[in-house]
Amino acid sequence: MDPPALVIGMSYASSLRALFQLCLLVAGLDLLGVSAFDNTLYDNTAVYWGQNSYGATHSDDSANWQQPISYYCQDDAIDVIPIAFVNTFFGEGGVPEINLANTCNPTNDSYFSGTELLDCSFLASDIEQCQSKGKIVTISLGGAGGGVGFQNDSQAQQLADTIWNVFLGGSSSTRPFGSAVLDGVDLDIEGGSTTGYAAFVTQLRSHFNGANKDYYVSGAPQCVYPDQYLGDALDNAYFDMVYVQFYNNQCGLQNYDDASDWNFGLWDVWARSISPNPNVKVYIGAPASSTAAGTGYQSTSNLSNIATTMRNSFPSFGGVMLWDASQAYQNDRYDLAIKNALVSAGGTGFNYPACSAPAYASGNSYTGNSKVAYNGYIWEAKYWTNSEPAANSNGDWMPISACSGAASSGTTSISSATSTSSAGGSTTTSASSSGNCAGVAAWSSSTAYTGGSEVQYNGHLWTAQYWTEDDVPGGSAGVWTDDGACTSSDVAGRALPTPPPARRVNSRLFRL
Numbered sequence: 001m002d003p004p005a006l007v008i009g010m011s012y013a014s015s016l017r018a019l020f021q022l023c024l025l026v027a028g029l030d031l032l033g034v035s036a037f038d039n040t041l042y043d044n045t046a047v048y049w050g051q052n053s054y055g056a057t058h059s060d061d062s063a064n065w066q067q068p069i070s071y072y073c074q075d076d077a078i079d080v081i082p083i084a085f086v087n088t089f090f091g092e093g094g095v096p097e098i099n100l101a102n103t104c105n106p107t108n109d110s111y112f113s114g115t116e117l118l119d120c121s122f123l124a125s126d127i128e129q130c131q132s133k134g135k136i137v138t139i140s141l142g143g144a145g146g147g148v149g150f151q152n153d154s155q156a157q158q159l160a161d162t163i164w165n166v167f168l169g170g171s172s173s174t175r176p177f178g179s180a181v182l183d184g185v186d187l188d189i190e191g192g193s194t195t196g197y198a199a200f201v202t203q204l205r206s207h208f209n210g211a212n213k214d215y216y217v218s219g220a221p222q223c224v225y226p227d228q229y230l231g232d233a234l235d236n237a238y239f240d241m242v243y244v245q246f247y248n249n250q251c252g253l254q255n256y257d258d259a260s261d262w263n264f265g266l267w268d269v270w271a272r273s274i275s276p277n278p279n280v281k282v283y284i285g286a287p288a289s290s291t292a293a294g295t296g297y298q299s300t301s302n303l304s305n306i307a308t309t310m311r312n313s314f315p316s317f318g319g320v321m322l323w324d325a326s327q328a329y330q331n332d333r334y335d336l337a338i339k340n341a342l343v344s345a346g347g348t349g350f351n352y353p354a355c356s357a358p359a360y361a362s363g364n365s366y367t368g369n370s371k372v373a374y375n376g377y378i379w380e381a382k383y384w385t386n387s388e389p390a391a392n393s394n395g396d397w398m399p400i401s402a403c404s405g406a407a408s409s410g411t412t413s414i415s416s417a418t419s420t421s422s423a424g425g426s427t428t429t430s431a432s433s434s435g436n437c438a439g440v441a442a443w444s445s446s447t448a449y450t451g452g453s454e455v456q457y458n459g460h461l462w463t464a465q466y467w468t469e470d471d472v473p474g475g476s477a478g479v480w481t482d483d484g485a486c487t488s489s490d491v492a493g494r495a496l497p498t499p500p501p502a503r504r505v506n507s508r509l510f511r512l
């Protein structure tokens with residue numbers, strides 16, 4: 001392709017050169033019928049490669065262990081390949097170390113001298129082959145077994161400089177992938193300390209400025225919000241996308257049906273109102289087979305439905321991340337099935353759902369599963385509440401969809417006097433007016449009550465604000481709301497309590 005036919009001054013020569021290079025790149029990809037990675041789309045897939053997860057769980061099937069990276073780039077199913085992992089930040093000789101399982105290791109390959117950094121430069125052409133198909137290939141730092149972490153920001157900045165030189169656009173005599181210039185960095189930090197990651201990202205981005213191609217920074221937090229290790233960096237540095245691990249956690253895909261657990265909405269609120277990059281994309285991170293993680297694996301039809309629903313509910317949705325390529329290929333091309341579902345749901349455009357719930361009204365109380373419209377979201381009450389919807393893990397409400405327009409008329413709110421609670425599946429008999437104790441059982445210290453349950457005690461009607469046992473109405477725990485003196489007394493039809501919500505477990509996937 002010819003340079004653009006523009007007459008411009010000399011001072012524009014370098015930007016013209018950059019534009020020309022960009023045109024060559026785009027034209028080159030076009031000639032091949034390939035589209036370059038586009039982070040604004042809703043149908044991207046990111047699939048980790050490097051750890052041979054299939055081999056780790058199928059030791060007797062070595063014929064189907066992880067293949068070289070280009071094997072996974074032969075069609076359009078995968079858009080992003082994070083290479084897993086840089087598992088040591090400051091190794092021998094002050095350089096990082098990588099682990100690529102069966103693909104490159106000290107048995108078959110060698111270290112750069114004076115280091116324990118593997119020379120896997122035989123992969124350069126493989127990686128470049130993936131890039132020539134419009135895919136991006138990034139280097140992932142961390143993993144569940146990683147020896148990672150910083151003592152302070154200056155150490156983090158030092159590693160950012162090293163990563164730039166060793167894997168990206170800089171130069172070094174110890175480049176594990178030789179001439180291949182990777183497209184960015186992924187942070188999958190699951191141990192060590194929380195220090196320095198924002199400084200790391202910011203320093204890395206200072207190298208990206210003025211570079212002649214696009215570079216990306218992604219993070220792979222656990223779904224538990226905020227993330228234990230990356231929370232600070234996510235709030236203070238510019239990420240392009242996050243691959244949220246919706247597995248091995250209570251908030252994982254296995255609990256998609258439960259608004260107390262499934263928290264994609266919290267990540268959408270983070271993306272659009274807390275992240276320094278309001279256009280950061282949020283991917284559903286999922287296991288690519290039942291052996292790829294402890295919990296969270298879903299059939300292709302389940303995950304396709306979930307991804308499509310999230311895509312239509314939250315504007316920050318970017319696609320699906322899978323762990324990992326070796327598992328996806330052995331699981332009937334799970335990656336391809338999910339990619340097809342994302343493409344069907346539409347790669348561009350977002351129509352805000354209507355705010356099809358009554359507006360939240362301060363001062364009202366709500367039973368579990370009530371829905372309200374508030375601050376551009378539809379929220380679902382996890383249990384009985386009279387608090388204002390707010391996006392945090394311990395809040396009473398979960399954002400279940402972004403929305404726009406007027407809230408619907410009517411109300412799902414209840415005053416403290418009328419209750420038809422179905423929180424947690426319990427059936428609480430309602431009392432029809434304040435102080436009407438008809439049909440309400442006497443409080444018992446040995447009964448567990450869910451939020452919204454009503455009891456009689458000391459001649460008054462009381463409502464539990466949340467799950468409680470052995471907290472006397474009017475007592476110091478303050479669990480019970482006093483609804484006034486009983487106007488009638490009848491101890492039939494007592495509430496059926498249900499168990500408390502399951503405790504959050506934050507176990508993480510062991511990936512090495």
Ligand SMILES: *[C@@H]1O[C@H](CO)[C@@H](O)[C@H](O)[C@H]1NC(C)=O
Binds near residue numbers: 102105107
């Ligand atoms: C490389 O090393 C691994 C681990 O020692 C071994 O399982 C694998 O067969 C080797 N591959 C080649 C091509 O030599």
Ligand SMILES: *[C@@H]1O[C@H](CO)[C@@H](O)[C@H](O)[C@H]1NC(C)=O
Binds near residue numbers: 151152154155
């Ligand atoms: C940062 O930590 C490194 C490693 O412990 C140390 O050598 C260095 O002096 C520290 N720098 C600052 C500015 O605290």
Ligand SMILES: *[C@@H]1O[C@H](CO)[C@@H](O)[C@H](O)[C@H]1NC(C)=O
Binds near residue numbers: 299302
């Ligand atoms: C699919 O989703 C349903 C409903 O949530 C669930 O009961 C089922 O276990 C899921 N199946 C698989 C294989 O993911």
